[in-house]
Amino acid sequence: MSSVVVIGAGHAAIQLAASLRQGRFEGPITLIADAAGLPYQRPPLSKAYLAGHMDEPALALRPASFYAAQSVGLVENDPAVAIDRTGRSVITALGARHGYDHLVLATGAANRALPVPGAELPGVVGLRSLAEARALKAILGGLRRVVVIGAGFIGLEFAAVAAERGIAVTVIEAAPRPLMRGVSVDMSAHLAGAHRGWGTRLLTETGVRAITGSGRAEGVELSTGEIVPADLVLVAIGVVPNVQIAEQADLAVGNGIVVDAMLATDDPMISAIGDCAAFPMAGQPGPIRLESVQNASDQARCLADRLLGKPAAYAKLPWFWSDQGALKLQIAGLSGGHDRTVLRGDPASGAFSVFCYRDDRLLAVESLNRAPDHMAARRFLAAGASVTPAQAADPMFDLRTVN
Amino acid sequence: MPKVTFIEHNGTAHTVEAANGDSLMRAAVDNNVPGIDGDCGGECACATCHVYVEAAWWDKVGGRTETEETMLSFAAATKDNSRLCCQITMSDALDGIVVHTPDGQH
Numbered sequence: 001m002s003s004v005v006v007i008g009a010g011h012a013a014i015q016l017a018a019s020l021r022q023g024r025f026e027g028p029i030t031l032i033a034d035a036a037g038l039p040y041q042r043p044p045l046s047k048a049y050l051a052g053h054m055d056e057p058a059l060a061l062r063p064a065s066f067y068a069a070q071s072v073g074l075v076e077n078d079p080a081v082a083i084d085r086t087g088r089s090v091i092t093a094l095g096a097r098h099g100y101d102h103l104v105l106a107t108g109a110a111n112r113a114l115p116v117p118g119a120e121l122p123g124v125v126g127l128r129s130l131a132e133a134r135a136l137k138a139i140l141g142g143l144r145r146v147v148v149i150g151a152g153f154i155g156l157e158f159a160a161v162a163a164e165r166g167i168a169v170t171v172i173e174a175a176p177r178p179l180m181r182g183v184s185v186d187m188s189a190h191l192a193g194a195h196r197g198w199g200t201r202l203l204t205e206t207g208v209r210a211i212t213g214s215g216r217a218e219g220v221e222l223s224t225g226e227i228v229p230a231d232l233v234l235v236a237i238g239v240v241p242n243v244q245i246a247e248q249a250d251l252a253v254g255n256g257i258v259v260d261a262m263l264a265t266d267d268p269m270i271s272a273i274g275d276c277a278a279f280p281m282a283g284q285p286g287p288i289r290l291e292s293v294q295n296a297s298d299q300a301r302c303l304a305d306r307l308l309g310k311p312a313a314y315a316k317l318p319w320f321w322s323d324q325g326a327l328k329l330q331i332a333g334l335s336g337g338h339d340r341t342v343l344r345g346d347p348a349s350g351a352f353s354v355f356c357y358r359d360d361r362l363l364a365v366e367s368l369n370r371a372p373d374h375m376a377a378r379r380f381l382a383a384g385a386s387v388t389p390a391q392a393a394d395p396m397f398d399l400r401t402v403n
Numbered sequence: 404m405p406k407v408t409f410i411e412h413n414g415t416a417h418t419v420e421a422a423n424g425d426s427l428m429r430a431a432v433d434n435n436v437p438g439i440d441g442d443c444g445g446e447c448a449c450a451t452c453h454v455y456v457e458a459a460w461w462d463k464v465g466g467r468t469e470t471e472e473t474m475l476s477f478a479a480a481t482k483d484n485s486r487l488c489c490q491i492t493m494s495d496a497l498d499g500i501v502v503h504t505p506d507g508q509h
Contacts (some may be wrong), residue, residue, distance in 0.1 A: 022437040043507050063433050070435050297442050321448055328450070371470065375450065375477035400476065 002027045004307065005069055005090055005098050006081040008106030008247065009033035010042065012274030012296035016104060017072045019304035029072045030098055032090060035129070038064060038079035043293060045133035046157040047323045056091045057129065083249040085267060104139070105246055105257055105265070105272040106300075109239035109291060114149060118211030123218075123232045128236070130278055139232070140388045143167050145189070147220045147230040149208055151178035153322045154238035156195065159325040162196040170201040170228050172220065177204055183331065184341050186354045187366045225337060241276045241289060254278050256289040261313035263303050271306075273299040279314060283363075284334070294319050317382040319374075330374035333381050335362030345370060353377075355392040362386040376400055404450045405498035409436045409454070423495065427488035427502065430451040438504030445489040450474040453481070454488045454502040464491050464500070480505050 004015045004020065009031045017029050033039065040059040048054035067074050076090065082091045093300045111126040113119065126132050131367040136158075146162050148155045151173035159169045171178075178189040180197075180205045194200050207223030211233055243254040250264045256278030263271045263279060274296035279288040298316040305312060320331040327350075339355035345352030351369040355362060365377035376399035381388070383403055391397045404420040407430055415437075421430035430453070431439035440451035447470045456464055461484055468473065471490045475481050488502065506509070 016433075018435050021435055043444065062435075066433060251410065291440060295445075297440070321443070321446075330449075371448070372473050373476070374476060379477060 002345060003099065003102060004029050004102050005029045005100035006104040006106055008104075008108055008276075009035075009039040009074065010106060010108050010274065011061065011293050011298065012038050012106040012108075012300045013104070015297045015300035016106065016273065017070065018062070018066075018305055019301050020307060020391055021070045021072070023304060023308040025304075027101070029211070031041070031072065032075045032078065032080045032092060032098065034077070034079040035131070037130070038062070038391075039074070040130050041293075042128070043321075045130065046127055046154050049133055050127075050137055050158065051161045052137075054131075055299055060200045062064060063138070067209065068245055077239075079182065080245060083245060083270070085249055088269065094207055101269070103270045104303065105270065105274075105276060106274045106296075107242035107245065107257075107276045109241045109275040111235065112123035112196035112240050114208065114235045114237060116208055116210050118213065118217065119235070121211055121213055121217045123213065123231070124211055124235060126235055127158060128239070136192060136232075136234075140167075142164060143231045144229050146170075146232045146234060147172060147228050148234045148236060148238040149220070149360060150235065151175075151202065152238060153179065153182065153203070154192065156236065156324050157322060158234055158236065159195060159200050160198065160327075163195070163200050164325060168201075169199070170203065170220075171195065172206050172222065172228075173202070173204045174207055175204065178202065183329075183366055184335055184338065184354045184356055186341050186343065187329070190347050190352075191324065191327070191329070192324070193272075194244060197275070198303070198325060199301060206378045234299065237349075239275070241278075243276065246276075254287060256287070258287060261310060261315075263299055263314055273303055280281040281334075282315065288334075292320050301402065305403050319378055326369075328369050328371070331364060332367075332377040333362075333366070335366065338363050342389045344373060344392050345395070351353060353392075354388070355387070357389060360389065362392075376402065379403070404498075405493055406493055406503045407493065407497070408499075409439065410501065411438050412504060417498055421493040422474070423493055425493050425497075427454070427491045427493060427500075430493065434455045436504075439488065440508045441489060443489075447471055447472065447474060447487060447490055448453070450478040450487060451508040452488045453478045453505055453508060454486055456484045456486050456491075457501040457503070458484065460497070460500045460502075463496055479507070 038060040044121040077387045078092045150170045212219045246257045257272040302314045322329045335356040340357045342355040353367040353373040356364045368372040380402040408418045419434040428441045443449035
């Protein structure tokens with residue numbers, strides 16, 4: 001029986017193991033994890049967990065009993081350091097060698113470092129791992145002023161939690177608007193207004209010169225010369241895919257580990273899934289890389305099917321969500337390159353959707369507190385269907401009838 | 404611990420234990436029951452934990468929430484006894500409950 005080794009133990013890795021066993025795969029499955037402890041869900045770390053609505057045991061992707069019952073080996077706290085492609089094995093930091101018939105790279109991504117003086121000071125933190133979230137949660141109650149560098153999803157989710165706790169929050173963004181890479185101008189403007197309404201100071205087109213402080217972070221020096229005082233600085237300027245181990249093994253690497261439509265690397269015995277994988281998608285000019293639970297889970301299911309003898313190209317519709325305060329943002333599709341937007345619903349009511357078009361072709365739908373629009377969009381976009389701008393704007397038009 | 408039985412579309416039954424206070428979705432995912440995905444982690448945001456509740460248990464599981472009602476209206480192959488099982492909380496009163504999974508969640 002063939003064996004599968006997975007480097008990584010995040011959403012993609014766990015879903016792959018679960019789907020293989022559900023499909024009656026009987027060979028050994030080994031997950032190699034950098035950290036100790038049960039693999040956990042990441043989305044709640046910057047939302048429900050940090051806000052105190054969800055405790056640590058509830059974060060586990062699967063309970064300890066899952067690994068024994070499903071015969072899934074979990075190597076904890078022993079990072080993979082090299083791939084021996086000739087010998088078909090993975091070598092870990094402690095020197096263990098794990099032989100594979102198929103190797104899956106689910107290495108994820110790491111926080112992008114802030115290249116300014118003072119970035120290494122205590123009090124400058126990131127928010128991606130449970131360890132980081134735990135440390136942040138422990139001191140949250142004592143914070144009075146925080147500066148968040150980066151108005152992306154993580155930065156804004158944290159800003160919302162902090163503002164709700166009565167902490168004075170300043171968010172610094174280099175781009176002209178928040179979530180520039182992820183959402184339309186319309187949605188961006190609404191979210192900016194919401195955060196400002198919660199008392200957050202949101203500065204766009206503003207750079208960071210340095211983190212100031214003696215012995216620990218005490219402030220952030222902006223490109224304008226202003227120094228914003230801070231008890232804590234959260235750096236949330238995106239992530240970089242973990243490609244080093246693939247690069248060292250001479251696999252093709254670009255913005256991520258390059259895979260084909262079947263999620264295979266240029267070595268047919270090695271695949272890559274989740275945040276680390278750069279994959280082709282119809283309608284996109286080149287390989288794309290997505291950081292989302294949907295992408296990790298669906299790619300894991302697609303690869304499991306191939307390893308179970310049912311190969312198919314990966315072609316799932318991307319979708320995303322973000323909770324900021326009472327705002328629930330849901331996105332179906334990829335809006336990049338859109339040249340026109342159509343509003344459905346009134347932003348002033350706090351519940352609306354933005355339909356993003358390019359040349360009258362619908363690319364994506366962004367919904368704020370409007371789950372029905374999101375669910376409908378996911379269904380018809382996945383089916384290759386569309387709605388006209390006039391239908392999108394018409395409140396009486398039932399999106400459920402589109403197929 | 405109370406038990407729950409999930410019956411797959413193909414008739415395969417899986418009886419698993421579920422701690423009081425846990426959702427049926429959590430019990431299914433924890434025990435790797437096929438046919439329940441729970442992609443959103445139980446936020447009632449993905450409609451991938453759709454089940455049909457057996458008639459004898461329908462009154463005991465309580466009503467659908469408003470959000471659940473909305474999400475269900477977009478799930479495939481819904482019936483009068485459809486629920487999203489991330490919204491059903493396990494208790495001693497539900498010990499022995501039987502639910503069926505649909506042909507697919509996507």
